Amino acid sequence: MADNLYKKYTESKTRRWDVGVGVFGGTPVINKQNGEIGVTLADSGGTTRTETSNLPGSLTSVTRRSAGVGYDSGIAVVARDGSWLFEVTGVTDGETTPNGGAGTNQGTKVYATVTSGVITGLTLAADDGGSPAVDNTYVGIIDDGYIVDGVAPVEIGVAE
Incomplete structure (x- = not known):
């Protein structure tokens, strides 16, 4: 989830954009079709994150899926304001x-x-x-x- 929100976006203006896999929430992106600027609200579909600290037992790293719920690969919901x-x-x-x-x-x-x-x-x-x-x-x-x-x-x- 984007943690760099300063002032709320308009929920009715959010859209699903193809931003590619590996784009984290809170990232500024460009719409591939029209050049419009937006900010991803959560990690794009297919994205993973690796944790290396504060893990239980003898674990040294854990990789988990981090995309928004139900996101298709490379797709993210984007705020446009x-x-x-x-x-x-x-x-x-x-x-x-x-x-x-x-x-x-x-x-x-x-x-x-x-x-x-x-x-x-x-x-x-x-x-x-x-x-x-x-x-x-x-x-x-x-x-x-x-x-x-x-x-x-x-x-x-x-x-x-």
Whole structure:
């Protein structure tokens, strides 16, 4: 289950997307059909997790299925709005008020760096800075709150 929810998503806007096997809950993803941004609510179908601590007896590791109940392989339920806590490159720690807080201002656009259709990181940069520049994908905006150690509240589902 996603543990980085900051402000509730709209349940009626959630959808099942093909995100691939091994995608954990709380991960930002791109819809393969239309490019829309969402966040997985639970691990995608077919995903497993390995536990190596706090195990009984002489066990050293246990691997278990961790996907959402009834998820087909590679499928996850995705929130298409709400605010989520993500590490964002380029943010400044502190309060995000738009009128003088110490942190990156609320409303600042957030972009995703994408490789082969998979989000590899979030940034404030609209492009990669290369020559020629490659545009990053718009994700949403910095929400009101506090940024701590580069982890910022990011509101998705906001028109650019």
